[in-house]
Amino acid sequence: MEALAWVRDPFPASWDRVRRALAGEEEAGVPEQEAPPAKSGLIETVRKFFAPPPPPPPVKPPPPKRPHIPYAEYRRLCTEKGVAGDGMQDSLAEILHHLGAALNYRKDPRLREATVLQPEWLTNNVYKLMRHAEAQGGLLKQADLPRVLSDEPDPEMRAYLVRLMERFEIAYPQRPQNTELWLVPQALPDNQPAEAAAFASVPDATRLRYAYAALPEGLVARAIVRLHEFIEETPDGKKQQWASGAILTREGARALLRKEPEDRVVMITVTGADRKARQQLAGLCQAEMRDIHREIPGLDPLEETQVQGEWVRTSTLESDERKGRPSGLQTRDGTVTIDPAEANNAYTEKPARQEEVWKPSVFISYSKSNVNQRKRLELELKVLKNAGLLAGHWQDRMIDPGDPWDQAIQIELGKAEVVLVLCSTPALATDYITQYEIPKALEQEAAGRTLVVPLILEACGWHLSNFSKNAALPEKGQPINEWTPRSRGWKSVATGLEKLCRKLIEKGPRGMTNDELAGLRHSSFVILFPSPAGSICTSASTIAGLDARMASLTRCAISWPWRTVRSPSTSMWMSTKRSSPILRTLHLSTRWTSGTPPATSRIAATRCSGGATSIASSSAGMRSFQPL
Numbered sequence: 001m002e003a004l005a006w007v008r009d010p011f012p013a014s015w016d017r018v019r020r021a022l023a024g025e026e027e028a029g030v031p032e033q034e035a036p037p038a039k040s041g042l043i044e045t046v047r048k049f050f051a052p053p054p055p056p057p058p059v060k061p062p063p064p065k066r067p068h069i070p071y072a073e074y075r076r077l078c079t080e081k082g083v084a085g086d087g088m089q090d091s092l093a094e095i096l097h098h099l100g101a102a103l104n105y106r107k108d109p110r111l112r113e114a115t116v117l118q119p120e121w122l123t124n125n126v127y128k129l130m131r132h133a134e135a136q137g138g139l140l141k142q143a144d145l146p147r148v149l150s151d152e153p154d155p156e157m158r159a160y161l162v163r164l165m166e167r168f169e170i171a172y173p174q175r176p177q178n179t180e181l182w183l184v185p186q187a188l189p190d191n192q193p194a195e196a197a198a199f200a201s202v203p204d205a206t207r208l209r210y211a212y213a214a215l216p217e218g219l220v221a222r223a224i225v226r227l228h229e230f231i232e233e234t235p236d237g238k239k240q241q242w243a244s245g246a247i248l249t250r251e252g253a254r255a256l257l258r259k260e261p262e263d264r265v266v267m268i269t270v271t272g273a274d275r276k277a278r279q280q281l282a283g284l285c286q287a288e289m290r291d292i293h294r295e296i297p298g299l300d301p302l303e304e305t306q307v308q309g310e311w312v313r314t315s316t317l318e319s320d321e322r323k324g325r326p327s328g329l330q331t332r333d334g335t336v337t338i339d340p341a342e343a344n345n346a347y348t349e350k351p352a353r354q355e356e357v358w359k360p361s362v363f364i365s366y367s368k369s370n371v372n373q374r375k376r377l378e379l380e381l382k383v384l385k386n387a388g389l390l391a392g393h394w395q396d397r398m399i400d401p402g403d404p405w406d407q408a409i410q411i412e413l414g415k416a417e418v419v420l421v422l423c424s425t426p427a428l429a430t431d432y433i434t435q436y437e438i439p440k441a442l443e444q445e446a447a448g449r450t451l452v453v454p455l456i457l458e459a460c461g462w463h464l465s466n467f468s469k470n471a472a473l474p475e476k477g478q479p480i481n482e483w484t485p486r487s488r489g490w491k492s493v494a495t496g497l498e499k500l501c502r503k504l505i506e507k508g509p510r511g512m513t514n515d516e517l518a519g520l521r522h523s524s525f526v527i528l529f530p531s532p533a534g535s536i537c538t539s540a541s542t543i544a545g546l547d548a549r550m551a552s553l554t555r556c557a558i559s560w561p562w563r564t565v566r567s568p569s570t571s572m573w574m575s576t577k578r579s580s581p582i583l584r585t586l587h588l589s590t591r592w593t594s595g596t597p598p599a600t601s602r603i604a605a606t607r608c609s610g611g612a613t614s615i616a617s618s619s620a621g622m623r624s625f626q627p628l
Contacts, residue, residue, distance in 0.1 A: 014082035015092055021077055022102045022116065024066070067121035068157060071104065074116045105167065115160065125149055125161050126170070130187055133171075138188035138243075140171060142180045169225040170218070173372070183228070183239075185221040190243035192258070199256040199269040206270040206282040206346045207306040208314075210289060215264045216296060220244055223257060223266075226288050229376055229487070230255075230281075248285070251277040251491075255285055283347040283386035284379060307343050308336075317343045321353065351388025360504040362393040363416035365437045369426035373457050373480065377420070380494040389501035413440055417504055418497075419452045423462040423472075434465075442467060451500070455493060457481065473497070 019025075069077075071093075078089040093116070096102040103117040132148045133140045145158045152158055162182065165171040171182040199205065224231070224241060230248040232240040240247035245258025253272030260267050268285045272278040286303075293299050304311040310331055317340040320327040326337040341350060351357045362381060366374045374395060384390040394412040399405050413419065419441040427433055444450035454462055454472040456479045462468060474480060474492035483489030 015095075017081040018078055018083055018092060019096060019101050021081060022069075022074075022096070023118075067118045067152075068115045070115060074104075105164070115157070122161075122164070125152065126165060129161065129165065130170070130184060133182075133184035133187035136187075138184050139174075140182040140184055140187075169222040172225045172228050183241075185224045185241065185246075186218055186243060188241065188243045192242055192245060193240055193247070195240065196245070196247060196256055196258070199254075199271065202269070202271045204271075206278055208268040208270075208282065208286060208347075209260075209304050209306075209311070210266040211302040211304070212264045212266075212299070215259070215266070216299070219292060219296075220257070220259045220266060222292055223285075223288055226292075226375075227257070227285070227379075229379065248281065250281045250284070253277040253281040255281050257285060279346060279348075280383050280386065284383055286347050287382045287386065305343060305346065307338060312343070314344075316340075318353070348386040349388040352386050354388075357388070358505070358509045359389060359391040360417035360501055361391045361415060362418045362420055363413050363441075364393060364395040364420050364422065365427075365433055365441070366395065366422035367424060367427035367430050367433065370422050370424050370457055373422060373424075376490060377422070377455070377493070380490060380497065383494065384497060384501060387498075389498060389505065409437070410440075413437065414444070416450060418500065419444075419450055421452065421454050421467065422457055423454050423460055423465075424457045425460045427457075428460055428462065428465065438465070438467060451504075453497075453500070455480075 074093065075086070075089055078084070078092065083089055083092055093102070093104055097104055100119055103119055103122060104115065128148055129140060129145075132144065136144075140162070145162070146155070149158050149161065152161075162171065165182070165184075166173075170186070171184045173179065174181045174183050221243075224246045227246070227248055228241075230250045232247045232249040232254065234240065245256065248255040248257060252274055253270060255268060255270040257268050258266070266289070268282070268289075270278050270282040270285070272281070290303075293301060303314045305314050305317070306312075307317075307329060308331065310329055312327070312329060317327055320340040321344055327340040327343070328335050329338050344350075344353060351359070364374060364377065378393065378395075381390060381393045385392060394416065396405065396409060399408045419437075421427070421433075421438060421441070438452070441450055441452045445452050452467050452470050454465075454467060454470055454477075456462060456472055456474070456477050458479045458481050460479075462472070473496045474483065474489045475496070478489070478492075480486060480489040480493070483492070
């Protein structure tokens with residue numbers, strides 16, 4: 001970092017003027033006055049010597065420190081202080097946010113009111129709400145906000161604070177779409193229900209634990225907020241959760257997620273007679289915990305699962321499975337060997353752990369008003385990913401800070417095999433969705449590259465849209481909010497997506513379009529023979545080895561359906577046609593920007609153990625071929 005030329009550059013004076021103005025630190029100023037003409041002479045000198053001191057000049061009071069200002073006013077302030085242009089002003093806003101000097105959350109779909117906040121105002125008011133929730137048994141009511149936040153007269157900013165608490169996974173609505181009552185898990189009484197004790201004695205439970213050098217405050221609460229849709233309720237409607245844990249239920253499986261008395265351990269115990277339901281709930285809990293850990297730099301907890309009564313690192317089991325070797329398990333009777341895949345199957349299906357197996361990906365198009373429904377959908381998509389039916393999903397909250405959001409959306413939309421459009425009145429009134437995302441997705445669908453699936457959240461005018469003929473989810477297009485209980489609607493969505501993913505996997509990856517192939521030049525190619533399963537089985541190390549061997553033949557590149565490795569100047573794309581359970585013919589489709597396409601040539605490739613490939617020869621100017 002020290003070597004970077006700009007590291008020691010001073011903070012621009014205009015930027016500092018903006019920072020000082022936002023912080024209310026502008027120096028008190030003395031109004032400039034024109035100096036009177038100087039007088040000279042002995043009498044004037046004596047008069048000045050014996051004259052009383054003049055009164056101090058009037059001081060300009062500093063401007064009052066405002067806790068928040070609209071983003072439009074921030075732009076005016078920037079212009080006044082010498083920071084011109086929307087791009088420069090946005091960059092400065094991001095820098096000030098990361099420095100903690102002035103906070104704004106413009107990139108959050110729910111917080112795009114783009115207010116610039118004083119950190120002290122935000123911290124103090126969130127703590128007020130937390131303390132109030134503790135006194136109310138973990139509940140936070142909309143009606144109490146004016147009294148609790150009496151220093152904040154603006155009702156919009158009071159509501160903004162609650163949305164920030166949802167954003168940081170401190171609170172969640174007690175019921176879907178209910179903006180009158182929230183639950184704050186950290187503020188709940190820490191009274192574990194009697195039902196939790198029974199989990200310890202279940203014989204065939206899936207057990208997962210996390211050990212931390214220092215357990216971050218609120219980590220368990222964040223997990224509960226993310227999984228709150230699955231919190232079990234008693235017959236009288238009471239949720240089975242407390243400050244340090246919760247009981248979850250899904251499809252007949254139950255899970256106890258809690259902080260252990262040791263204080264630095266989080267334990268997850270999953271029970272249920274149905275193996276699939278138990279695997280789905282265990283895998284979902286594991287996926288959410290891993291996501292939270294990734295968001296906290298340097299946390300790196302020890303994740304272990306119980307196998308034959310002994311604790312073993314999940315990372316060891318996953319590594320051994322990738323390398324095709326058994327795992328050693330230390331028991332009281334000595335070391336025994338186990339199949340790591342069998343232990344890993346407690347959380348995911350084997351295809352989910354095989355990067356070389358092609359799976360479709362999903363793009364989520366939604367309105368900022370439907371963030372909670374998007375989060376609920378993402379839980380079902382994670383279950384499909386753990387089942388090996390989905391490569392992953394994407395939504396605009398995944399855009400990295402500083403990246404151009406429009407470009408990122410275009411790239412991800414172009415890559416997705418499935419575009420899920422979350423249909424609601426706010427979504428259909430959002431110009432970017434209706435004028436860009438949906439037309440682009442339908443264009444890709446017409447080209448055979450994408451499937452557009454409407455997901456109906458509420459009664460709205462989606463049947464009048466340009467994608468009304470597409471089959472919708474849930475079943476028969478019945479809006480999610482009309483299902484009782486609502487979990488039945490999400491079950492219908494999950495079932496429909498599972499069927500869709502299975503069909504796409506059976507069909508296989510799509511080939512490259514003419515537009516994507518246009519302008520490519522090739523000097524030679526390396527041919528890869530497919531495995532009997534109908535996919536190219538290889539790994540990163542195999543790719544690296546092939547790339548090194550290619551260097552002795554010529555410069556070229558390999559493009560996989562899921563990964564591209566390029567050499568300096570040329571590229572190769574492969575598309576496939578299925579004529580039997582194995583792929584018998586590989587076709588190269590190519591266009592040249594100038595000149596005449598080279599003649600067709602042939603090249604031999606033989607299959608080796610493990611699905612790798614042996615290169616028999618190389619031929620420049622080849623356009624299509626068949627393995628000999």
